[in-house]
Amino acid sequence: MxxxxxxxxxxxxxxxxxxxxxxxxxxxxxxxxxxxxxxxxxxxxxxxxxxxxxxxxxxxxxxxxxxxxxxxxxxxxxxxxxxxxxxxxxxxxxxxxxxxxxxxxxxxxxxxxxxxxxxxxxxxxxxxxxxxxxxxxxxxxxxxxxxxxxxxxxxxxxxxxxxxxxxxxxTPGRLLVDVDALPFPDRDLLPAVLARGEPAAVYSSRGCWARCSFCAIAAFYGLGRGPRWRGRSPQNVVEELGRLVRDYGVRQVNFVDDNWVGPGEKGRDRALAFADLMEKQAWQVEFMVSARPEDVEVELFRRLKQVGLRRVFLGVESGVQAALDRMGKGITVADNLRALRVLEELGLEAIPGFILFDHGTTLAELEENLAFLARTGILSRAFNSRMDVLNRLEVYPGTPVEEELRARGLLRGDYLDYRYPFADWRVDLAYRVGRLAYSLGGLLGRR
Ligand code: B12
The missing domain is CATH 3.40.50.2300 (Response regulator)
Known part of the structure; x- marks a missing residue:
C-alpha cells in the first residue's frame, strides 16, 4: 500500500x-x-x-x-x-x-x-x-x-x-510483559466512558498470588513465566493518574487490579509509598480498589482513605467456613467479619463479592450464610442497591473448579456455558426462587 x-x-x-x-x-x-x-x-x-x-x-x-x-x-x-x-x-x-x-x-x-x-x-x-x-x-x-x-x-x-x-x-515460550516498561494506555474510549458518568480505569498490578477455585486470573497470568503478581512502581502509577487528571479532568478512578494490595510486606510498602506520593500532588482523585479481606488492615486503609480511597470491592464470597474452604479462598469467616468492620469504622464503602450457591452448598449452609448476610447488613444493602448476593459460582475455563467438577463427572454444558448440579434439590429450588425475586426486584424498581 x-x-x-x-x-x-x-x-x-x-x-x-x-x-x-x-x-x-x-x-x-x-x-x-x-x-x-x-x-x-x-x-x-x-x-x-x-x-x-x-x-x-x-x-x-x-x-x-x-x-x-x-x-x-x-x-x-x-x-x-x-x-x-x-x-x-x-x-x-x-x-x-x-x-x-x-x-x-x-x-x-x-x-x-x-x-x-x-x-x-x-x-x-x-x-x-x-x-x-x-x-x-x-x-x-x-x-x-x-x-x-x-x-x-x-x-x-x-x-x-x-x-x-x-x-x-x-507456539511455546510466551513473552512476559514488564509492567513498568509499558506505555500508558491510549485513552481512546475514556471520553465516552466519562460521558456516562463512569470512572477511568487504571491497572496498577497484574495477576494474583491466591488460588481461588472460581477465578481464572492465576491461570491466565500463569501462562507466562514469571512472578504471579507484578506491581507497577507507585511513581509510574501516580504519573499516569496525573495525566488522567490533566488531560481528561478525571476525578474518579477504578483500579481494576484483581488484588490491589500486593503480597505481604512488599505489597503493604508499595501501597504506603503510593499514598505518600498521592499526598504530594496538587490534584486529588477518589479511587476504588479490589482487595482480599486479610489485606484490609486498619492503619493502611486509614492512610489510603486520607489520599482518596472511597470504595473497596472485597472478596468476601461467603460467611460459611466450609464454603470458603471449598472455594480455596485461604481466609476465615473471622477475616471477613474483621475486614467488613474495619471498612465500616473507617467510613469506606464495602462492595462485597458474594457467592451464595456452589456445587457443595447445603441447606444448613444457606441458612448460616443468610444469617451472616443479615448480621453484616449486606442483605439489606443489597436489597436497595445494584449489589447482587444471590450468585451462583460460575465455572470458567482454566479455573481449579473446572478441573474439580470435570474430575468428579459433574460438569455439564460447554466451555462457554458450564453448568453443574447442586448437591440438594432444595438448594436448587432456593436458587431459582432467589433469582426470580432478584429479577422481580429489578422490574419493580427496587434497584
Ligand atoms: C473491569 C472489569 C469488568 C467490567 C468491563 C470490563 C471490560 N473490559 O469490558 C464490567 C464491570 C462490565 C465487568 C463485568 C463482568 N465481569 Co469482569 N472484569 C473486569 C476486570 C476487573 C478488569 C478488566 C481489565 O480492564 N483488565 C485490564 C486489561 C489490561 O486486561 P485485559 O482486559 O485482560 O486485556 C489483556 C489481555 O486479556 C489481552 N487481550 C485483551 N483483549 C485483547 C485483544 C487482542 C486482539 C489481543 C491480541 C489480546 C487481548 O491483552 C490485554 C493486555 O494485556 C477483570 C479482572 C482483571 N483484573 O482483568 C474482570 C473479569 C474480566 N471479569 C470477569 C467476569 C466473570 C465478569 C462478569 C461475568 C461478572 C458477573 N458475574 O457478572 C461480568 C460480565 C457481565 C457481562 N455483561 O458479560 C472475569 C472473566 C473470567 C473469564 N474467564 O471469562 C474477570 C477475569 C474477573 C475474574 N477474576 O475472574 N467486568
Missing amino acids: VSDGGLPLLPDVALVVPPRRRRLSREDAGEALGVEYLAAVLRQRGHRVRVYDATLLGWDTARLARHLLGEQPGLVGLSLVLPRMVREGIRLAVLLRRGGYRGPVVAGGYTPSLAYREFLGEATGVDMVVVGEGEATFAELVDRWRDGADPAAVDVPGVARRGGDGCAEL
Missing part, C-alpha cells in the same frame, strides 16, 4: 470489543483497558490503530460487522475478556467472513487463551489467539505482518492457531 506522499502506508489494525450483553446496560460501560494498552503499544511501533467498543457505541454485533466491512481494516483484533463477548466475537468473525473480509482475525482474552482448542474449533472466522497478556506477543505478530509475513505462518511465541491437521497448537 502506498500513501499520497509516496510513503508506504502502514496497515490498519481495528481493535474491537464486541457487545458485553444483548442489551446496553449502564453497568457495562466500564473502560476496556486491554485494547487501550494494545493500541498504545502498536502506535508506538508506528501502526495505525482504531478502537471500537460496541457497548459504548451502542452497536450490536451485526452493526459492528457492517461497519468493519465498510472500513476494511488490514487486521482485526477481537478483545474477548467477558463471557458474552466471546460468543459475540465468534459471531462477529463469522459475519466478517461471510461479508468477504479476508484479513487476519486475531482474538485475545481469558477464555480464548485458556480454552484455545475449543475456541478455535468453534470460532471458524478467527485465525489465531494471542494467549495471555497481549502487548508483547500481539505487537510482534503485527510487526511481522507489516513486514509482509503471513501471520498464520510466523513463529511468534505465545500464539495459538490451527495446525496442518486442523487441530489447534500453541
Whole structure:
C-alpha cells in the first residue's frame, strides 16, 4: 500500500470489543483497558490503530460487522475478556467472513487463551489467539505482518492457531510483559466512558498470588513465566493518574487490579509509598480498589482513605467456613467479619463479592450464610442497591473448579456455558426462587 506522499502506508489494525450483553446496560460501560494498552503499544511501533467498543457505541454485533466491512481494516483484533463477548466475537468473525473480509482475525482474552482448542474449533472466522497478556506477543505478530509475513505462518511465541491437521497448537515460550516498561494506555474510549458518568480505569498490578477455585486470573497470568503478581512502581502509577487528571479532568478512578494490595510486606510498602506520593500532588482523585479481606488492615486503609480511597470491592464470597474452604479462598469467616468492620469504622464503602450457591452448598449452609448476610447488613444493602448476593459460582475455563467438577463427572454444558448440579434439590429450588425475586426486584424498581 502506498500513501499520497509516496510513503508506504502502514496497515490498519481495528481493535474491537464486541457487545458485553444483548442489551446496553449502564453497568457495562466500564473502560476496556486491554485494547487501550494494545493500541498504545502498536502506535508506538508506528501502526495505525482504531478502537471500537460496541457497548459504548451502542452497536450490536451485526452493526459492528457492517461497519468493519465498510472500513476494511488490514487486521482485526477481537478483545474477548467477558463471557458474552466471546460468543459475540465468534459471531462477529463469522459475519466478517461471510461479508468477504479476508484479513487476519486475531482474538485475545481469558477464555480464548485458556480454552484455545475449543475456541478455535468453534470460532471458524478467527485465525489465531494471542494467549495471555497481549502487548508483547500481539505487537510482534503485527510487526511481522507489516513486514509482509503471513501471520498464520510466523513463529511468534505465545500464539495459538490451527495446525496442518486442523487441530489447534500453541507456539511455546510466551513473552512476559514488564509492567513498568509499558506505555500508558491510549485513552481512546475514556471520553465516552466519562460521558456516562463512569470512572477511568487504571491497572496498577497484574495477576494474583491466591488460588481461588472460581477465578481464572492465576491461570491466565500463569501462562507466562514469571512472578504471579507484578506491581507497577507507585511513581509510574501516580504519573499516569496525573495525566488522567490533566488531560481528561478525571476525578474518579477504578483500579481494576484483581488484588490491589500486593503480597505481604512488599505489597503493604508499595501501597504506603503510593499514598505518600498521592499526598504530594496538587490534584486529588477518589479511587476504588479490589482487595482480599486479610489485606484490609486498619492503619493502611486509614492512610489510603486520607489520599482518596472511597470504595473497596472485597472478596468476601461467603460467611460459611466450609464454603470458603471449598472455594480455596485461604481466609476465615473471622477475616471477613474483621475486614467488613474495619471498612465500616473507617467510613469506606464495602462492595462485597458474594457467592451464595456452589456445587457443595447445603441447606444448613444457606441458612448460616443468610444469617451472616443479615448480621453484616449486606442483605439489606443489597436489597436497595445494584449489589447482587444471590450468585451462583460460575465455572470458567482454566479455573481449579473446572478441573474439580470435570474430575468428579459433574460438569455439564460447554466451555462457554458450564453448568453443574447442586448437591440438594432444595438448594436448587432456593436458587431459582432467589433469582426470580432478584429479577422481580429489578422490574419493580427496587434497584
Ligand atoms: C473491569 C472489569 C469488568 C467490567 C468491563 C470490563 C471490560 N473490559 O469490558 C464490567 C464491570 C462490565 C465487568 C463485568 C463482568 N465481569 Co469482569 N472484569 C473486569 C476486570 C476487573 C478488569 C478488566 C481489565 O480492564 N483488565 C485490564 C486489561 C489490561 O486486561 P485485559 O482486559 O485482560 O486485556 C489483556 C489481555 O486479556 C489481552 N487481550 C485483551 N483483549 C485483547 C485483544 C487482542 C486482539 C489481543 C491480541 C489480546 C487481548 O491483552 C490485554 C493486555 O494485556 C477483570 C479482572 C482483571 N483484573 O482483568 C474482570 C473479569 C474480566 N471479569 C470477569 C467476569 C466473570 C465478569 C462478569 C461475568 C461478572 C458477573 N458475574 O457478572 C461480568 C460480565 C457481565 C457481562 N455483561 O458479560 C472475569 C472473566 C473470567 C473469564 N474467564 O471469562 C474477570 C477475569 C474477573 C475474574 N477474576 O475472574 N467486568
